[in-house]
Amino acid sequence: MTTERITAPAPAGRATLRPPRSSASSARRGDARLAWLLIAPSILGFIVFAAYPALRGVYLSFTDYRVLSDPEWIGLDNFVELGGDAKFWSSLGTTIYFVILTVALTMLVSVTTAVVLHRLTSSTAIRSVVILPFLISNVVAAVVFSWMLDRQLGIVNIAIEALGGDAVGFLTDKGWVVPTLALITVWKTAGYTTILVFAGLQTIPPQIYEAGKLDGAGEVQMFRRLTLPLLRPIMAMVLVLTVIGAFQVFDIVQVTTKGGPANASLVLQMYIYDKAFGQFDFGYASAMSLVLFAMLIVISFAQMRLLRASESDQG
Amino acid sequence: MTTKKLLAASAFGVLVMIPIAGCSTGGDSGTETISWWTWDDKQAVSYAACETAFEDANPAIDVEIKQYVWDDYWAKITAGFVGGNAPDTFMNHPSYYPEFADQGQLLPLEDRIDESGFDLDRYAIGLTTWGEYKDGSVYGLPKDWSTMAFFYDQDLLAEAGLTAEDVATMTWNPEDGGTFEDVIARLTVDTNGVRGDEAGFDADSVAVYGMSTLTGGGINGQDTWAQFAPTTGWELGDAENWPTTFQYEDDDYVATAEWIRSLVAKGYTPDFEEFTTGIAEQLGSGSVAMVQSGSWNLNTFAALDGVNVGSAPSVVGPIGERRALSGSNADVIWAGTEHEDAAWEWISYLGTEECQTLAGADGTFFPSIAEAMTATTEAFAEQGIDTSAFTVQFEDGTLYESPLFSGGTEVQSTVSSMSELFWTGERDSDVFAEMDEASAAIFAEHAD
Numbered sequence: 138m139t140t141e142r143i144t145a146p147a148p149a150g151r152a153t154l155r156p157p158r159s160s161a162s163s164a165r166r167g168d169a170r171l172a173w174l175l176i177a178p179s180i181l182g183f184i185v186f187a188a189y190p191a192l193r194g195v196y197l198s199f200t201d202y203r204v205l206s207d208p209e210w211i212g213l214d215n216f217v218e219l220g221g222d223a224k225f226w227s228s229l230g231t232t233i234y235f236v237i238l239t240v241a242l243t244m245l246v247s248v249t250t251a252v253v254l255h256r257l258t259s260s261t262a263i264r265s266v267v268i269l270p271f272l273i274s275n276v277v278a279a280v281v282f283s284w285m286l287d288r289q290l291g292i293v294n295i296a297i298e299a300l301g302g303d304a305v306g307f308l309t310d311k312g313w314v315v316p317t318l319a320l321i322t323v324w325k326t327a328g329y330t331t332i333l334v335f336a337g338l339q340t341i342p343p344q345i346y347e348a349g350k351l352d353g354a355g356e357v358q359m360f361r362r363l364t365l366p367l368l369r370p371i372m373a374m375v376l377v378l379t380v381i382g383a384f385q386v387f388d389i390v391q392v393t394t395k396g397g398p399a400n401a402s403l404v405l406q407m408y409i410y411d412k413a414f415g416q417f418d419f420g421y422a423s424a425m426s427l428v429l430f431a432m433l434i435v436i437s438f439a440q441m442r443l444l445r446a447s448e449s450d451q452g
Numbered sequence: 453m454t455t456k457k458l459l460a461a462s463a464f465g466v467l468v469m470i471p472i473a474g475c476s477t478g479g480d481s482g483t484e485t486i487s488w489w490t491w492d493d494k495q496a497v498s499y500a501a502c503e504t505a506f507e508d509a510n511p512a513i514d515v516e517i518k519q520y521v522w523d524d525y526w527a528k529i530t531a532g533f534v535g536g537n538a539p540d541t542f543m544n545h546p547s548y549y550p551e552f553a554d555q556g557q558l559l560p561l562e563d564r565i566d567e568s569g570f571d572l573d574r575y576a577i578g579l580t581t582w583g584e585y586k587d588g589s590v591y592g593l594p595k596d597w598s599t600m601a602f603f604y605d606q607d608l609l610a611e612a613g614l615t616a617e618d619v620a621t622m623t624w625n626p627e628d629g630g631t632f633e634d635v636i637a638r639l640t641v642d643t644n645g646v647r648g649d650e651a652g653f654d655a656d657s658v659a660v661y662g663m664s665t666l667t668g669g670g671i672n673g674q675d676t677w678a679q680f681a682p683t684t685g686w687e688l689g690d691a692e693n694w695p696t697t698f699q700y701e702d703d704d705y706v707a708t709a710e711w712i713r714s715l716v717a718k719g720y721t722p723d724f725e726e727f728t729t730g731i732a733e734q735l736g737s738g739s740v741a742m743v744q745s746g747s748w749n750l751n752t753f754a755a756l757d758g759v760n761v762g763s764a765p766s767v768v769g770p771i772g773e774r775r776a777l778s779g780s781n782a783d784v785i786w787a788g789t790e791h792e793d794a795a796w797e798w799i800s801y802l803g804t805e806e807c808q809t810l811a812g813a814d815g816t817f818f819p820s821i822a823e824a825m826t827a828t829t830e831a832f833a834e835q836g837i838d839t840s841a842f843t844v845q846f847e848d849g850t851l852y853e854s855p856l857f858s859g860g861t862e863v864q865s866t867v868s869s870m871s872e873l874f875w876t877g878e879r880d881s882d883v884f885a886e887m888d889e890a891s892a893a894i895f896a897e898h899a900d
Contacts (some may be wrong), residue, residue, distance in 0.1 A: 205533050207554035224866075287728050309725040368702045398725060399872035414527070417551070439871060 193357060198424035201419045215424035225425065226402065228408040231272050231315060234406055236383040238319035239326075244372075245378050246327040251334035252360065264335065271329040279392035282321050283308060308393050311401040321389055326382060330375045337371030338364070375445035384433055405429055482796045485514045488783075493527040494751070494816035495596075504809040506798060513794045533557050533788070539839060541799050543781050544592055546581050550858045552784075554898075559785040560589035562794050570713040574805070576822040577846070578780030580853045586694055592782030593803040594820045599778040599851055600679055601841035603753045604639075604742040606760040606861040608660065612638045612647065613740075616762055619742075620841075623718030624680060624767035626707035629715075632767045636720045637660030639741040648720055664731050664743040666712045667724040667875040670868045671698070672854045675731070675744055678777040681708040682767020682852060684788050689855040696899075697892035698867065705864035709874065710881060724875040735759060747818055747842045754837045763841040774844075778851035780820060818842070859898035866890050 198215055200208035219225055256263055270278070285291050286307035294304040306319040315423035341364065349359045365372075390396060396403035396411065408436065413422035488503075490496050496519035503515045507764060517540070520528055525530035533555070544552065552558050576681045577861050578594025585591055585659030604619060614635060624630040639662035639677065640648030647653065648662060669676030672688060682688075684704035689695025699705065713719045727734055731743040736756050744766075745753070764775045783799040784867060785792065801807050811817075815831035818839075825846075832839045857863065870887045873879040 203555065203739060205531065287726055288726065306725065309728070311878065397869065397872065397880060398876055400869045403869075410867055414530075415858075415865055417530070418862070 143166045160270070194423045194426055199419055200420045200423075202420040202423070205417070208420065211420070215421050216428075218421065219424055219428065224403070224408065228276065228403045229407050231403055232384060232386070232405040233403070235315050235319055235322075235386060236380060237324050238316060239383040239386075240379045242319060242323045242329055243327050243383075244376065246323060247330035247334050247375070248368075250327065250331045251338055252364065254331070254335055255338045256356075261282055264332070268328040270325050270327075273325070273420050275325065275388040276392055278325050279389045283393045287319065309398055311398055314398070314402045315393060318386070318389055318393065320381065320434075321393075322386060325389075326379065330379060331377050333378075334368065334371060337368050340371075341367045344437075347447070369444060373440065375438050376444070380436060380440065381433055383430065384436075409436065483512055483514045483621050484791050485516060486520060486541060486789070486791045486794045486798055487516045487539040488798065489518050489520065489525065489529070489539040490829075491520060491522045491543065491545075492748070492817070493519055493521075494748075495811070497541070498811040498814055498816050499640055499802070499807075501810040501813065502802060505807070505810060506801050509801075510797060511793075513797060514620060515798055521676075524611055533786075535632065536788060538786045538788060539796045540665040540791050541783060541785050543595070544784045545781055546779060547860050549581070549592065549782075549866070550683060550795070550860055553585055553589075554858055555588075558591040559789065559792065559795075560591060561593070561785070561796070562588075562590045564800075565590060568796075568800065570800055570803070574803075575820045576825065576849070578777065578782065578820045580692065581780055581856060582782045592784040594780040594782045595802060595808070596817045596820055597778055597846075597851075598747045598818060599776045599842050599845055600675065600744055600746050600775070601760050601763045601766060601845075602742055603735060603745055603749075604764065605738070606762045608639060608738070608741040609762070614638060616764070619764040622764070622767045623755060624768075625681065625685065625709045625770050628706065628863070629711060630767065633720070634713070635744065636715070637718070638662070640720050642719070648718070653719070656716065658719045660738060661722050661740040662720045662742060663715070664734055664740045664834045665722045665726065666715065666744075667721075668872070670871070671864055672777060674777055674779075675746070677708055677712060679744065679766035679775065680712075680769065681705050682775035682777075683767060683771055683773065684708065684770050691855065691858070693856040695855050695857060696895055697888050699888065701870075701888050707882070708882045713875075724872070724877075732756060735761065741802045747839070750815060750832065750837050750839065750842075753836075754835065763838060765841045765844050774848065778843045778845070778853055780853070803834055857895060857898075859894045862898075863894050865889055866894065 197208060199210060199212060201211050201214070201297075202208035246414070250267060254267065258264070285293050288304050288306040288309055290293055291307075298304055305313060307313050345363055345367070346359060349363050354362065385406060386404050387410065390402055390404055390407050391410070394402045396407045409422045409425045409429070411423065412418045454639075464680075474503070475487065488499075496517055500517060503517055506515060508590055517581075517697045529542060529558070533552075538557070544558075551556075571582070572590070575594050577597045582592045582594040583590065602619065606616075608798065609616070609619065618631070618635060622630065622632040622635055624632040634649065637648035638652075639660070640658060642648075642654045643657045643659045644652075644654065645659075645764060666676045669678065672678055673681065681704065684707075686699065686702055686704040686708075688698055690697055700709075712721075716723045722740070727739070730743055731740075732752055734740045734747065735743050735753070736759055750763075753763070766774050768774055782794070785795045785799060785801050789795050805821050805823050808819035808821050809827045812819045812824050812828035813831055815828055815837065816837055817828075818829055819825055825843075829839055829843065867887050867890055870883055870890060874883050
C-alpha cells in the first residue's frame with residue numbers, strides 16, 4: 138500500500154489528468170515545483186533508506202562480501218550455492234509452514250471477530266480493545282510469551298499440570314515450536330486485521346442486508362452470500378499484507394528460539410540474519426534476501442490478480 | 453574487607469566518570485585518549501585499578517574503559533571495524549580471534565614484543581591459543597584463564613550420606629559411568645522420596661536431579677561433556693590448532709554421548725532444554741543437587757542465597773587423569789587505531805605482573821601470570837572462596853584449550869544445530885559422521 142502511494146508521483150498524475158492547455162503551462166510548472174518540494178522529504182527518505190539499500194543488496198548478492206574486506210564479484214555463484222543448500226530449502230519449508238498457519242488463522246480469527254463486533258456491538262471501547270495486542274512491540278510480546286510458555290516455570294504449563302496434563306515444551310519441542318510461534322503472531326496481528334475487515338464491513342450498505350432478510354436469508358447465508366463477496370477487495374488486501382508480514386517473521390523467532398531446537402524454527406529471515414550478522418557472509422545473505430524478495434513479488438502479484446483486488450462487487 | 457569494598461567502590465566510581473572525563477579532556481593536545489573494551493562486568497571494575505596506576509605513570513595517555521554485554525559487545529566491535537571507529541584496544545575471545553585476524557583487523561604485535569623485550573614466557577597459560585598465529589604473527593597478550601568444575605549443594609550431599617571427599621575423587625568411564633554415576637544416582641530423589649540408586653525409584657517423576665544436564669553444549673561441550681569425553685583420550689579436532697575436521701564420529705565420543713543420553717532415561721539428569729533457567733537458579737532452587745560451571749561464576753555461587761555451595765574438580769577418566777576445558781582471553785590492538793604506541797603501552801602494561809596483581813586483588817578472575825595468580829588465590833581465600841577445584845587442574849597440567857579454526861561462526865551455527873538432532877533424540881549417533889563432514893567442508897572452504 139505504501140509503495141503504491143510513493144510510486145504515483147503527484148505532478149505526473151496531475152499533468153495527465155488535465156486537458157493540455159498552453160495558457161496554464163506556467164501555472165503548472167509553479168505547481169510542480171511546490172509539489173516536488175513537498176514530496177522531497179519522502180523521496181529523499183525513500184532513496185536513502187529504501188532504494189539505495191535495495192539496489193546495493195542486489196549488487197551484493199552477486200559478490201563475496203565479508204564486510205571487513207571489499208566485495209568481490211563472483212557472478213551467480215551465490216545462487217548456485219543456494220540451489221544446493223539444504224539448510225536454505227528446509228528454512229524455506231519452515232517459513233511456508235509458518236505462513237500457511239499464520240495466514241489461515243489470522244484470516245479466520247479476524248473475520249470472525251470483525252463480523253461479531255459488527256453485528257453485536259457499537260461500543261468504540263470494545264472495538265479499541267481488539268487492537269491492543271497490535272500496539273505492543275513484537276519483542277515485548279515475544280519475551281512475555283516465552284516466559285508464559287516456559288516448560289518449567291511458565292504459567293501455561295503450571296495450568297496444564299494443575300489440570301492433570303504433562304508439561305509441553307511449547308518453544309523447545311520440535312513439533313510445537315512453529316505452531317506456537319504462529320499463534321503468538323496471530324495474537325499480535327489479528328487485532329489490526331480485524332479493524333481493517335471491520336472497516337470493510339462498514340462500507341457494506343445496510344440496505345443489502347435488509348434486502349437479504351426480505352428474501353428470507355438467515356445470518357449464516359447472508360454472511361456467505363453477501364458479506365464475504367462484498368468484502369473481497371478488503372480481504373484481498375488483508376491477505377496480501379498478512380502473507381508478506383508472515384514471510385518476514387523475524388523478531389519473534391530471534392527473541393524466543395533463535396531458530397532452535399535443531400533448526401526446527403529456523404525461518405528464512407533468521408537464516409539470512411545468521412549468515413549476515415553471525416557469519417559475516419553478507420554476499421550470500423543478500424542473495425537469499427533477493428530470492429525472498431522475488432518470491433514475495435510473485436506471490437503478491439498473483440494474489441492481487443486472482444482476487445481481483447482492485448474491483449468491487451458493489452454496484 | 454572494608455578497604456576492599458572502598459577500593460571497589462572507588463574503582464567503580466572512576467569507571468563511571470571515565471566517559472565524562474574523556475569528553476572534557478579529549479580536546480587537550482597534550483593527552484592521547486585510547487579506549488579499552490571488555491564484555492566482563494567484573495573485570496571492567498577490577499581493571500580500573502590498573503587504569504589509575506597506568507595513567508599516573510603515563511600522564512600523556514588517558515584510558516577509557518567501556519563494558520558491553522556479550523552479544524552487544526561483538527556487534528559493536530564488528531560495526532566499529534566497518535565504520536572505522538572500533539576501540540583502540542579490546543579484550544578478545546578465542547572464538548572470534550581467527551575471524552578478526554584473518555580479516556586483518558588485529559595489529560601484529562611481534563615487532564613491538566621484540567623491540568621492547570617483552571617476554572611472553574611470563575605467561576603460565578594461554579599461549580596455545582594466543583602464541584604464534586598461523587601466519588607467524590602474534591596478535592594478543594593472554595590476560596586470564598578459566599576452567600570448569602562441579603558446584604554442589606552441601607546439605608543435599610550430606611542428606612545423601614556422601615562426603616566432600618566422595619565428590620572430589622570421582623572416577624568416570626563411558627561404560628558404567630564410574631563412581632560419578634553412583635554419586636549422581638545417590639543424589640537423585642524422586643517425588644516419593646526414593647533415591648536414584650534405590651529400588652522403586654521412578655525416573656519419570658524426579659524431584660531433585662543428581663546432576664544438571666550433560667546434553668547439548670554446542671561444538672565444544674564447554675559446560676557439558678568437555679570434562680568427560682576428553683578423559684578417554686579423545687580430542688575434538690585432528691590437530692591442536694587448525695584442524696581439518698572434528699572427530700565426533702570416534703567411538704569414544706559416541707560412547708560418551710550415548711552414556712549421557714542414558715542418564716536422561718535413568719532420570720539422573722534433566723533432558724536437553726528441559727530446564728530453561730540458568731544453572732545457578734537450578735542449584736539455588738534445589739531442583740538439581742550438582743551443576744557444572746566455570747571459574748568466572750565462583751562469586752555467583754558463593755553468594756547464592758540459602759544454599760551452601762561446595763565445589764569439586766572434574767572426573768578422573770579412563771586415561772587416569774582429569775581433563776578440563778580452559779579458555780584464555782587476550783588484549784589486542786585494533787589495526788585501524790591512530791594511537792598504536794599508546795595502545796601498546798597500555799596492553800603491555802595490562803600484561804605485567806604488577807597490573808594483573810592489582811586487578812586480581814578483588815578475586816573476580818584468574819590472571820595468566822603465575823605470581824599474580826597466587827595473589828588472586830589469596831584474595832579468593834579472604835572472601836572465603838575455595839578455588840582448589842579449578843586450580844588443581846592448572847597445577848596438574850590437565851587443562852586443555854579448544855582448537856583455533858577459521859570459519860568459527862559458520863561451524864558453530866552449522867554443527868551445533870546438527871548436534872541438537874542427537875540431543876533431542878531425533879537422530880542417533882549416525883549424525884556424528886555428518887557433523888564431521890560438515891566441519892571438514894567448512895574448514896576446507898576457509899583454508900588459505
